[in-house]
Amino acid sequence: MKPTKRYCFACDLVNEPDLIKKYREYHEAGNVWPEVTESIKDAGILDMEIYLVENRLFMIMEVDESFxxxxxxxxxxxxxxVQEWEQLMWTFQQALPSARDGEKWIPTECIFKLSR
Known part of the structure; x- marks a missing residue:
């Protein structure tokens, strides 16, 4: 199925090298719990990437029309x-200053696209 939409988000990690290292380990190939990856796919997410710079995370999701x-x-x-995983990830993550209570991944705004 071809992606119909892309969403991008940002979130911060607690700025502690040991925690960042452990978070990276949880996200290495084969380490994300299968129930989590299954839930991602079941929701209509075709692909997901998470990038890291310093303690800032950027997530890109490509979704199908069912999402x-x-x-x-x-x-x-x-x-x-999935709930257990999310609780565990909160030990590494911290909300951006503009986040509402309980919100960790904040949608980003696309301000440039070469093909526009």
Whole structure:
């Protein structure tokens, strides 16, 4: 299925080298819990990449036409392992200053695209 939309987000990690190292290890190939990757795919996310610079994370999601944030949230809420993963990741992550309570990944605004 061809992606219909791309979403980009930012989040910070706690700025401690040992925590950043451990977070990286959790995200190495094969280390993300299978229930988490399954949930991502089940929500209509075709591809997801996370980039790191210093303690700032950038996530890019390519989704199909079935994807909605509401559906993803529902799928995640109903999965105990995904909830456990999210709680674990909060030990490494910290919200951006503009985040609302409980919000960690903040949507970014595209301000330049070469093909426009």
């Amino acid at each position: 909605s944030f509401e559906r993803k949230q529902k799928i995640d809420k109903e999965n105990a392992k």
